[in-house]
Structure formats: C-alpha cells, structure tokens
Amino acid sequence: MDRVKNKVALVTGGASGIGLSAATLLAKEGAKVVIADFNLEGAKEAADALVKEGFEASAIFLDAGDASSIEGAVNFTVEQYGTLTVLFNNVGLTNLKKDLDVVNIDLDEWDRLVNVNLKSILLGSRFAIPYMQKAGGGSIINTASMAAFASDQIRTAYGATKAGVVNMTKNIATQYGKDHIRCNAVAPGLILTPAAKNNMPEEMLAIYSKFNALPYHGEADDIGHAVVFLASDESKFMTGQTLQIEGGHYLANPTIADTNNWLATL
Template sequence: MKRVEGKVALVTGGASGIGLSAAALMAKEGAKVIIADFNIEGAKEAAENIKKQGGEAAAVFLDASKEESIKAAVDFTVEQYGTITVLFNNVGLTNLHKDLDVVNMDLEEWDRLMNVNTKSVLLGSRFAIPHMIKAGGGSIINTASMAAFAGDALRSAYGASKAAVVNLTRYIAAQYGKDGIRCNGVAPGLILTPAAKNNMPEAVLDIFAKYNALPYHGEADDIGYTVLFLASDESKFITGQTIQVEGGHYISNPTMPDFNQFAEQSRSK
C-alpha cells in the first residue's frame, strides 16, 4: 500500500532518530524524500539506504539556526522534485547543562533554543507554504514535545520553545487551511532514539517506566508512523492538532504509582 505516493517530503533533522524513521517510512510508502541535516554525511547515508530499498531520496545540508540554510533546503527540494507537499519540521535542541530552572538558566541558551526549536518551524513553513499553495495543498508536521504540556525541574527554555511550536501549529493551520494546507504536531514522550539510549542511565529509564501507563518505552518508529499518518490523506480532516505519543506517561494522577506501591505494601503486611 502506497500511503503517500506522489508526495514530496522534506524532513529536517532526518539523518537519525525520529527524522530518519519518518523519512524511511514515507519513502517506503511512495513519497520522494529530501533528508536535511547538519550531519550531511549521515543524511547522505540515510538517502542511499532508502534508495537501496527501492525508495527515492536525496540529502541536503541544513543549519536550522540560519534562515538562508532553511530556505536553501526548501529550494533544493523543489529543484530536485518539482514541488513540496509534506514538510516535517523535526529539528530540536536541548542542553541539560545550560537550560536549567528560570533563575539559573543561561539566557544565551534560551535565545538559541527559541531560534532553533521554534523559529526554524516558522521559517520552514514560511518558505514551503507558497509551493504547497501552488501544488494545491500539503501537510506540515511539527515535532513538539510533552515538555510543552507539563512543568519540570530543568529545561525551561526547551519546554517554552516546544509550547510555542504547539500554538504556532494551530496558527498555521488556521491561516492556511483554506489553501488546502494542514498543519499538525506530534509530541513525543521519552523515545529510545540512539541518542537517548546512549545518554540516559538505566536508572533514569526505570523512573520513566514507573510512570508510563504502558509497560515499555517508545521507539523512533512510534513517532515515524504518526508522522506518516499525518502526511497521508488518511488524516485529511485533521489539522491544528498535536498528537501526544508518550505511552500514557501523563494521563494518570501523578500519585498513582506511589499509591499502588503503598497498597501492595499494605496488603503484604
């Protein structure tokens, strides 16, 4: 089944993790894919792997902190395949050493994350939308985060930047829906990308598992398949939404795991 056959997709941050999953799945389902990444060698390797699997893909360098680089990636997509009908704004940065609580955070880090995590979504959309209008419509998908929906001890700038992405998604959807352009977001919880596996201690993963409703962590394909759905015409009546893909981590009363543990201890006495 070719769920996105005939579509042309630009995936930012597509060389690894969630972006790579989305790019590979869309290519498998018939889309022509441009993989844009700061890691250009990784992007080229990803594109070659897609082509070996019978898909169509190309790579382009992207520095999501620079307006001209974002425009160049959109222009490359149109030059390569004649149009752009799917944009997956997936680039995002975080820094646990500088993005602290509100009193102690590095203000330069605040500016950097707002620029890359939020402004890059604005700019990617700005440059892609005129081409989508010419094509008769399109789908923009933005990577938000569950950090947009809950407070935390650290990563104040990251959470604020992703909350801005959630609302910017609504604005784009409202402003360009009559042009046949849909805009939706996906908000991952903890996803076991290579970066997460390599940097998160087992004890931290166990903490997340304790509060998940499901008995396992998410994988990159869990987000990739959500992006594929939002890129496809299967979601043609969905716009302005941010789908939370987080294993039920945030759905229950936060005291529930501790209460369950208390109840088990009481029964064992």
C-alpha cells in the same frame, strides 16, 4: 504501501532518530524524500540506503539556526522533485547543562533554543507554504514534545519553545487551511532514539517505566508511523492538532504509582 504516493517530503533532522524513521517510512510509502540535517554524511547515508532499496531520496545540509540554510533546503527539494507537499519540521535541541531553572538559565542558550526549536519551524513553514499553495495543498508536521504540556525542574527554554510549537501549529492550520494546507504536530514522550539510549542511564529509564501506563518505552517508529498518517490523505480532515505519543506517561494523577506501591504493603 503507497499511502503517500506522489507526495514530496522534506524531513529536517532526518539523519537519525525520529527524523530518520519518518523519512524511511515516508519513502517506503511512496513519497519522494529529502533528508536535511546538520550531519550531512549521516543524511547522505540514509538517502543512499533508501535509493539502494529502490526508493527516491536525496540529502542536503541543514543548519536549522540559519534562515538561508532552511530556505535552501526547501528550494532544493522543489528543484529535485518539482514540488513540495509534505514538510516535517523535526529539528530540536536541548541542553541539560545550560537550560536550567528560570533564575539560572544561560540566556544565550535561551536565545539559541528559541531560534532553533521555534523559529526554524516558522521559517520552514514560511518558505514551504508558497510551494504548497502552488501545488494545491500540503501537510506540515511539527515536532513538539510532552514538555509543552508539563513543567520541569530544568529545561525552561525547551518547554517554552515546544509549547510555542503547539500554538504555532494551530496558527498555521488556521491561516492556511483554506489553501488545503494542513498543519499538525506530534508530541513525543521518552523515545528510545540512539541519543536517548546512549545518554540515559538505566536508573532514569526505570523512573520513566514506573510512571508509564504501558509496560514499555517508545521507539522512533512509533512517531514515524504517526508522521506518515499526518502526511497522508488518511488524516485529510485533521488540522491544528497535536498527537501526544507518550505511552500514557502523563495520563494519571502523579501519585498513583506511589499510592499503589503503598497499598501493596498493607
């Protein structure tokens, strides 16, 4: 308890999945939390549930593709709680039907993902940093992805935007570190959020299991706990880093699993 006591956190995309986990854990560790999401009803339900448990939380609508909406969420947070010291830029989109290979990708989808996945992090930080400077410091945490570090048959825009998040994290850390503002990122692998559970068939989950170093999949709280650490003073000498939280999926030579299976037949 109290790992982030007296901190004020804005969590974007906080109505479900990783964002909900982070918002919940931050509140339970003492932060005042604003949950911002396109799904306003979901954000309100999450905030109300925390308030009923005795924690401090509020909700606001957020369209991460609209600069004025992002600025409004930041300003709302300060109006509610007097300051802003933690920003979790968590909103991200992917579209397996339109975000294809380089030749076939829908260019409008490219623009949409750049706007939401990357520009929203720029804008959230842009609007939050002056308040953090006034507060004497803060922590910005961005959601990247292991797609930033590995190529794919599709999801060209998703991978490119998440790689941009990793680099932007370093730039923010460099530019505002002297103001006691830290910036780090989390790069999840496959996390069994409700969306993943509802959309990934067992066959796909089995493929991921085959290549994981650990014998299980990640849960939203695995990322949420990392966010609390990065928001807290426990990580006060850490900035510009991206925590890869992916169950060891990307550790080994990609032939290892198949080689082991082959050796077992000899």
